[in-house]
Amino acid sequence: xxxxxxxxxxxxxxxxxxxxxxxxxxxxxxxxxxxxxxxxxxxxxxxxxxxxxxxxxxxxxxxxxxxxxxxxxxxxxxxxxxxxxxxxxxxxxxxxxxxxxxxxxxxxxxxxxxxxxxxxxxxxxxxxxxxxxxxxxxxxxxxxxxxxxxxxxxxxxxxxxxxxxxxxxxxxxxxxxxxxxxxxxxxxxxxxxxxxxxxxxxxxxxxxxxxxxxxxxxxxxxxxxxxxxxxxxxxxxxxxxxxxxxxxxxxxxxxxxxxxxxxxxxxxxxxxxxxxxxxxxxxxxxxxxxxxxxxxxxxxxxxxxxxxxxxxxxxxxxxxxxxxxxxxxxxxxxxxxxxxxxxxxxxxxxxxxxxxxxxxxxxxxxxxxxxxx
Amino acid sequence: xxxxxxxxxxxxxxxxxxxxxxxxxxxxxxxxxxxxxxxxxxxxxxxxxxxxxxxxxxxxxxxxxxxxxxxxxxxxxxxxxxxxxxxxxxxxxxxxxxxxxxxxxxxxxxxxxxxxxxxxxxxxxxxxxxxxxxxxxxxxxxxxxxxxxxxxxxxxxxxxxxxxxxxxxxxxxxxxxxxxxxxxxxxxxxxxxxxxxxxxxxxxxxxxxxxxxxxxxxxxxxxxxxxxxxxxxxxxxxxxxxxxxxxxxxxxxxxxxxxxxxxxxxxxxxxxxxxxxxxxxxxxxxxxxxxxxxxxxxxxxxxxxxxxxxxxxxxxxxxxxxxxxxxxxxxxxxxxxxxxxxxxxxxxxxxxxxxxxxxxxxxxxxxxxxxxxxxxxxxxxxxxxxxxxxxxxxxxxxxxxxxxxxxxxxxxxxxxxxxxxxxxxxxxxxxxxxxxxxxxxxxxxxxxxxxxxxxxxxxxxxxxxxxxxxxxxxxxxxxxxxxxxxxxxxxxxxxxxxxxxxxxxxxxxxxxxxxxxxxxxxxxxxxxxxxxxxxxxxxxxxxxxxxxxxxxxxxxxxxxxxx
Numbered sequence: 001x002x003x004x005x006x007x008x009x010x011x012x013x014x015x016x017x018x019x020x021x022x023x024x025x026x027x028x029x030x031x032x033x034x035x036x037x038x039x040x041x042x043x044x045x046x047x048x049x050x051x052x053x054x055x056x057x058x059x060x061x062x063x064x065x066x067x068x069x070x071x072x073x074x075x076x077x078x079x080x081x082x083x084x085x086x087x088x089x090x091x092x093x094x095x096x097x098x099x100x101x102x103x104x105x106x107x108x109x110x111x112x113x114x115x116x117x118x119x120x121x122x123x124x125x126x127x128x129x130x131x132x133x134x135x136x137x138x139x140x141x142x143x144x145x146x147x148x149x150x151x152x153x154x155x156x157x158x159x160x161x162x163x164x165x166x167x168x169x170x171x172x173x174x175x176x177x178x179x180x181x182x183x184x185x186x187x188x189x190x191x192x193x194x195x196x197x198x199x200x201x202x203x204x205x206x207x208x209x210x211x212x213x214x215x216x217x218x219x220x221x222x223x224x225x226x227x228x229x230x231x232x233x234x235x236x237x238x239x240x241x242x243x244x245x246x247x248x249x250x251x252x253x254x255x256x257x258x259x260x261x262x263x264x265x266x267x268x269x270x271x272x273x274x275x276x277x278x279x280x281x282x283x284x285x286x287x288x289x290x291x292x293x294x295x296x297x298x299x300x301x302x303x304x305x306x307x308x309x310x311x312x313x314x315x316x317x318x319x320x321x322x323x324x325x326x327x328x329x330x331x332x333x334x335x336x337x338x339x340x341x342x343x344x345x346x347x348x349x350x351x352x353x354x355x356x357x358x359x360x361x362x363x364x365x366x367x368x369x370x371x372x373x
Numbered sequence: 374x375x376x377x378x379x380x381x382x383x384x385x386x387x388x389x390x391x392x393x394x395x396x397x398x399x400x401x402x403x404x405x406x407x408x409x410x411x412x413x414x415x416x417x418x419x420x421x422x423x424x425x426x427x428x429x430x431x432x433x434x435x436x437x438x439x440x441x442x443x444x445x446x447x448x449x450x451x452x453x454x455x456x457x458x459x460x461x462x463x464x465x466x467x468x469x470x471x472x473x474x475x476x477x478x479x480x481x482x483x484x485x486x487x488x489x490x491x492x493x494x495x496x497x498x499x500x501x502x503x504x505x506x507x508x509x510x511x512x513x514x515x516x517x518x519x520x521x522x523x524x525x526x527x528x529x530x531x532x533x534x535x536x537x538x539x540x541x542x543x544x545x546x547x548x549x550x551x552x553x554x555x556x557x558x559x560x561x562x563x564x565x566x567x568x569x570x571x572x573x574x575x576x577x578x579x580x581x582x583x584x585x586x587x588x589x590x591x592x593x594x595x596x597x598x599x600x601x602x603x604x605x606x607x608x609x610x611x612x613x614x615x616x617x618x619x620x621x622x623x624x625x626x627x628x629x630x631x632x633x634x635x636x637x638x639x640x641x642x643x644x645x646x647x648x649x650x651x652x653x654x655x656x657x658x659x660x661x662x663x664x665x666x667x668x669x670x671x672x673x674x675x676x677x678x679x680x681x682x683x684x685x686x687x688x689x690x691x692x693x694x695x696x697x698x699x700x701x702x703x704x705x706x707x708x709x710x711x712x713x714x715x716x717x718x719x720x721x722x723x724x725x726x727x728x729x730x731x732x733x734x735x736x737x738x739x740x741x742x743x744x745x746x747x748x749x750x751x752x753x754x755x756x757x758x759x760x761x762x763x764x765x766x767x768x769x770x771x772x773x774x775x776x777x778x779x780x781x782x783x784x785x786x787x788x789x790x791x792x793x794x795x796x797x798x799x800x801x802x803x804x805x806x807x808x809x810x811x812x813x814x815x816x817x818x819x820x821x822x823x824x825x826x827x828x829x830x831x832x833x834x835x836x837x838x839x840x841x842x843x844x845x846x847x848x849x850x851x852x853x854x855x856x857x858x859x860x861x862x863x864x865x866x867x868x869x870x871x872x873x874x875x876x877x878x879x880x881x882x883x884x885x886x887x888x889x890x891x892x893x894x895x896x897x898x899x900x901x902x903x904x905x906x907x908x909x910x911x912x913x914x915x916x917x918x919x920x921x922x923x924x925x926x927x928x929x930x931x932x933x934x935x936x
Binding site for chain 2: 056057058077078079080081082083084085087088089091093094095104105108109154155158164
């Protein structure tokens with residue numbers, strides 16, 4: 001039975017005392033529950049792979065503790081940690097057949113031959129490669145998806161305490177990726193091993209993980225379930241990283257215990273935001289970002305009832321279930337081009353035309369301006 | 374997982390320490406003593422009696438030293454220029470013109486470098502010597518026009534021999550560059566309206582420049598370090614390596630020889646720097662991975678010219694091989710035809726040269742195995758562990774690659790002869806050490822290149838699966854780099870079997886090798902015996918190389934590349 005994995009103020013500085021020290025992990029502290037499938041998510045260079053490699057022992061952390069149950073594993077050499085890991089490149093051995101690849105960890109542990117056979121067969125059934133195992137080819141003769149399964153089987157066969165997956169789907173094509181992420185979830189739930197899944201793809205993370213941690217520049221920005229991260233992002237970075245968030249540059253006109261009134265400077269566009277959706281501390285007169293998801297905005301040719309701002313349609317994209325309008329807002333209302341998703345094509349709007357942008361419902365949130373992503 | 378104290382795994386430190394200690398004692402220390410001795414007055418013991426510039430002063434006062442230096446420059450520069458002139462068109466023709474038997478041309482085109490260069494030299498004596506067959510014929514032909522072909526002895530002969538010996542480097546490397554250049558780049562230039570000449574000048578040539586630079590460097594370094602050819606046909610035209618031999622063999626003046634060695638190395642280092650400087654400003658990465666098939670020239674005119682060109686070069690450069698085989702069956706060959714057919718040259722080998730044959734194989738095989746171990750471990754350290762000073766380690770291991778063989782011998786003699794703490798003169802050990810120092814770069818380069826191709830996660834996966842460092846090294850790293858170790862070792866073995874320039878200063882009666890025996894026979898004018906022994910050597914080397922090429926399909930010329 002797996003136990004909890006706790007990171008306690010973990011710091012990793014590359015090139016300590018060197019000319020360009022890089023603070024890859026800053027005071028990372030959180031707990032992954034036993035049997036949980038936990039995703040580390042963030043843009044490249046955010047420290048997610050460093051955290052994974054530190055967990056495996058391939059990197060030594062500069063300070064802090066990593067506790068498995070109540071044992072500090074940060075001092076245990078990597079080959080004694082009993083961890084399973086699947087690499088982005090799969091790292092299968094071309095000089096061994098798939099049986100020997102999977103059996104590798106058992107051979108290291110000097111497992112008796114009969115048990116090696118039984119365990120390899122079992123795990124290959126679990127990952128759905130029992131037929132390939134009978135032919136037992138070299139891993140180079142397998143397809144990408146099959147290689148992935150061999151890599152997973154190899155990491156699971158010796159019943160590791162923790163399973164680490166380092167962008168395991170990055171080398172597969174789009175269709176296979178969607179299929180394999182469901183497979184990984186199935187296999188993880190079947191074995192119930194505490195698992196960390198690293199990815200830079202937020203869609204993948206949301207689909208696979210029980211919980212997610214969003215990292216940026218070595219700092220954990222937010223931890224929660226997919227739904228929590230999407231509906232209640234804690235800051236503008238998370239808001240714009242988990243899905244898209246459009247930001248109006250606004251100013252707090254009024255604030256009390258229950259709500260705040262934010263107005264885009266010098267316009268009639270103002271919105272009352274409920275306290276539950278205010279992230280950060282504001283005072284009257286401070287600048288803020290008023291955030292709205294693409295599906296929370298409306299474009300229209302005619303002036304709508306609710307307050308609106310003018311903009312110009314740059315590009316219209318049909319994306320199946322919805323149509324995405326990219327709108328450049330006029331004046332200083334926004335810093336980036338807005339993405340607005342409409343349920344269907346708005347008949348009288350063409351690319352290059354002026355439109356009015358308004359909020360569909362009062363679900364907009366407030367974020368501190370300095371954290372703009 | 375249990376919390377307990379873990380002992381540090383010391384195997385790794387142990388495995389790394391031995392090669393490091395070897396390099397320190399047998400590479401760095403001798404280089405250091407050479408440098409010290411270069412500034413000492415002529416004497417044979419390593420003791421400091423105060424600085425002296427005696428050795429270097431010779432370059433300003435002695436006519437012999439000045440002439441040697443000038444000869445070295447003239448020979449190396451001419452040879453480099455001529456090999457480029459001959460090799461580049463040949464590489465282009467074979468890569469870009471439709472012609473039959475390309476693989477055969479490539480295989481035959483590598484033969485001159487797998488034959489000991491001094492063997493090539495003495496066969497040219499048979500062909501172009503004072504009464505050589507070709508010279509006699511040419512003089513008869515050209516005599517009425519008042520033209521006389523110079524005798525092979527001297528500058529002309531050295532340049533000719535070295536050019537024909539070393540042009541394969543340029544041929545093979547430029548062939549590789551022309552064949553692997555992305556034709557899309559040339560097609561793009563053509564679509565933008567560039568003519569053939571402009572494409573050649575602005576696209577094709579700049580892209581192969583790094584390969585040409587590498588080939589030119591390779592030729593220059595070998596030409597300036599070559600001992601065998603000037604020793605056989607240089608006559609009284611000394612070059613730096615033969616001058617070193619002269620100082621040591623004639624006067625046992627190791628300090629004086631050290632001065633010459635330092636000058637020799639300084640020139641080589643300068644040229645290496647020059648090449649890096651020029652090439653580094655012209656090195657490009659390929660931007661796109663997509664490429665199309667190279668379109669070959671199919672015009673009748675160019676095909677005939679290309680075929681004739683390759684044929685003539687191959688025949689001329691392979692004349693020594695043919696001559697030597699014929700010569701080995703005859704007693705003498707002066708004038709047009711060989712005289713006195715005999716098998717005695719071969720029959721005498723067991724009686725007179727069995728000890729030398731044993732020595733050659735024993736020394737070469739043992740040194741090769743040790744080279745393989747040393748080179749692989751050092752490559753693993755620089756590529757995988759990347760310690761501080763990895764670049765320095767790389768430089769130290771690669772340095773002997775550009776050092777002339779005579780210089781390596783001088784370094785070892787300066788450190789381990791006379792009154793030094795460890796005396797190795799005349800032993801098998803000193804020859805094996807010299808072989809290791811000189812040839813480890815082959816395995817090292819080969820393995821280092823293979824390791825950069827190898828994803829480190831293969832080894833990490835093993836660590837995570839619970840394997841110790843040594844288990845991972847044995848079960849994952851070594852099996853995966855084995856092809857590189859083998860190809861580097863084969864190259865090491867074949868070149869060691871023909872080694873002359875290092876051995877000549879280090880051998881004793883007990884440690885004579887086949888090349889020494891051949892060299893001696895040539896000096897005594899026993900060309901038949903020398904030829905028969907050379908043929909034996911040639912056959913052995915040919916089968917080793919042929920065996921590797923057919924098994925691995927890898928191009929041996931790649932292993933000659935550096936950096």
